[in-house]
Amino acid sequence: MRYIEPHAHMVSRTTDDYLKMTTSGCAAVCEPAFWAGFDRSSVHGFYDYFCQLTEHEPKRAEKFKLPHFSWLCINPKESEDMALANDVLGIIPDFLDRPNVLGIGEIGLNKNTRNEMTILEKHIALAAAHDQLILVHTPHLEDKLKGTKLIIDLLKADSRIRPGRVIIDHVEEHTVSLVLDAGFWAGITLYPESKCTPARAIDIVENCGQEQVWLNCACDWGISDPLAVPKTALEMKKRGHSEKAIDNLIFKNPLRFLSQCPKFKIG
Amino acid sequence: MKREQALDLYFIDARSKLIDIAAFLDRADRAPGEDDFRLKAFREALSILGSDEPEKAKRVLLAFSDPTAEPIAAAPGKSACGAWPGK
Numbered sequence: 001m002r003y004i005e006p007h008a009h010m011v012s013r014t015t016d017d018y019l020k021m022t023t024s025g026c027a028a029v030c031e032p033a034f035w036a037g038f039d040r041s042s043v044h045g046f047y048d049y050f051c052q053l054t055e056h057e058p059k060r061a062e063k064f065k066l067p068h069f070s071w072l073c074i075n076p077k078e079s080e081d082m083a084l085a086n087d088v089l090g091i092i093p094d095f096l097d098r099p100n101v102l103g104i105g106e107i108g109l110n111k112n113t114r115n116e117m118t119i120l121e122k123h124i125a126l127a128a129a130h131d132q133l134i135l136v137h138t139p140h141l142e143d144k145l146k147g148t149k150l151i152i153d154l155l156k157a158d159s160r161i162r163p164g165r166v167i168i169d170h171v172e173e174h175t176v177s178l179v180l181d182a183g184f185w186a187g188i189t190l191y192p193e194s195k196c197t198p199a200r201a202i203d204i205v206e207n208c209g210q211e212q213v214w215l216n217c218a219c220d221w222g223i224s225d226p227l228a229v230p231k232t233a234l235e236m237k238k239r240g241h242s243e244k245a246i247d248n249l250i251f252k253n254p255l256r257f258l259s260q261c262p263k264f265k266i267g
Numbered sequence: 268m269k270r271e272q273a274l275d276l277y278f279i280d281a282r283s284k285l286i287d288i289a290a291f292l293d294r295a296d297r298a299p300g301e302d303d304f305r306l307k308a309f310r311e312a313l314s315i316l317g318s319d320e321p322e323k324a325k326r327v328l329l330a331f332s333d334p335t336a337e338p339i340a341a342a343p344g345k346s347a348c349g350a351w352p353g354k
Contacts, residue, residue, distance in 0.1 A: 077345050080341070080342050110342065110345065111339065111342040111343065111344075111345070111347075112333075112338050112339060113338055113339050113340065113341055113342050114338045114339070114340060114341075115341070115342075116338070116342075117338050139347065140346075140347040141331065141347035141348070141349045141350075142331050142332055142333050142347055142348070142349060142350055142351045143333055143347050144328075144332065145328070145329065145332040145333065145334075146332070146333045146334075146335060146336065149336070150336075150338065172324075172328055173322070173324040173325040173328055174325045174328040174329050174332065199277065200324065203324070238276060239268045239272070239276070240268060240272075
C-alpha cells in the first residue's frame with residue numbers, strides 16, 4: 001500500500017510517528033500552518049514557526065526518507081487579533097519561494113466572526129496574487145455548516161480563484177456536497193472523537209464519489225491518529241473496494257491535486 | 268456491500284455505541300438539574316434516528332448546526348461546544 005498524508009501537523013508529533021508512517025506506506029507528508037494550542041504573542045513567533053515548517057521539519061522527515069511539504073498562513077483561531085494577523089500576512093511572501101512550500105493554508109474560519117472573514121479574504125487575495133494553491137480549514141461542530149457556506153461565498157467572490165486549485169478540508173455529511181458542487185476539492189479528516197470515523201468517511205465517498213476527494217489524518221497535539229489514512233484503507237478493503245479504488249483515493253487523488261504546484265515532486 | 272455484509276461489519280460496533288448513548292441519557296437524567304441547550308439538541312437529534320428517511324447522519328449534523336448566515340461581531344471564545352446555543 002502507498003499513500004500521501006496531505007494534512008498532518010508533524011511539529012506536534014514524535015519522531016516515532018515518522019517511523020510508523022513511513023513503514024505503513026506513506027510517500028509524502030504535507031503540513032499546513034495551524035494554531036499551536038496557545039496564542040503567539042508577536043509576528044516573531046510566526047517567523048520562527050515558518051522557519052520550522054520550511055527548514056527544520058523537512059530535515060526531520062528526511063531522516064525517514066519522507067518528503068515533507070508545508071503550507072503557510074495565520075490560523076483563523078489567531079486572526080481575531082487583526083494587528084497580529086496583518087503583521088503575519090506581511091511576512092508570508094518572504095517564505096513562498098522556499099522549496100517545500102505548496103501554498104496558503106490552512107486558512108478559513110473558526111467562530112465565523114467578522115475579523116476572521118476579513119483575514120480570510122486577505123489570505124485569499126494573497127494566494128491569488130502569488131498564484132498559490134489554497135487549503136481551507138472549516139470550523140468545528142455547530143459552526144461548520146455556516147462557516148463552510150461563508151468560506152465558499154468568499155472564494156467565489158474572487159474571480160481569480162479557480163476552484164480546482166482549492167481544497168476545503170474537514171467536510172462531513174452536511175457540507176461535502178456544498179463543496180463539491182461548487183467545483184472545489186473536499187478533504188475528509190479522520191479523527192477518533194470528532195470529524196469523521198473511517199466508516200463514515202467511506203460512506204461519504206460511496207455516496208458522493210471520489211473524483212475530487214482526499215483523506216487526511218490532520219494529526220496534531222490533540223487526540224488524533226497519524227495512521228488514520230492506512231487504517232481507513234483497510235476498512236475499504238473489508239467492504240470490498242478494489243486495490244485500484246483505494247490507491248486512487250489515498251495516493252493518486254492527493255498526488256493530482258498537489259502536483260498543481262510544480263514544487264510537489266516525490267520519488 | 269450487501270446489507271448482510273454491512274451488518275456483519277458494523278452491527279456489534281453500532282450496538283455498543285447505542286448502549287453508550289442510552290447510558291449517557293440515564294446518567295444525565297439521574298443528575299440533578301435542568302437540560303441545557305446541548306441536551307435539548309441531543310434529544311431532538313435522537314428523534315431523527317427513528318425515522319425511515321435517508322441521510323440520517325446529515326440530518327443529525329444539521330440539527331446541531333448554527334442555522335444563521337451572518338458573521339458574528341466577535342468570538343465568544345475559541346472552542347465549539349457541539350450544539351448551537353441560539354435555539
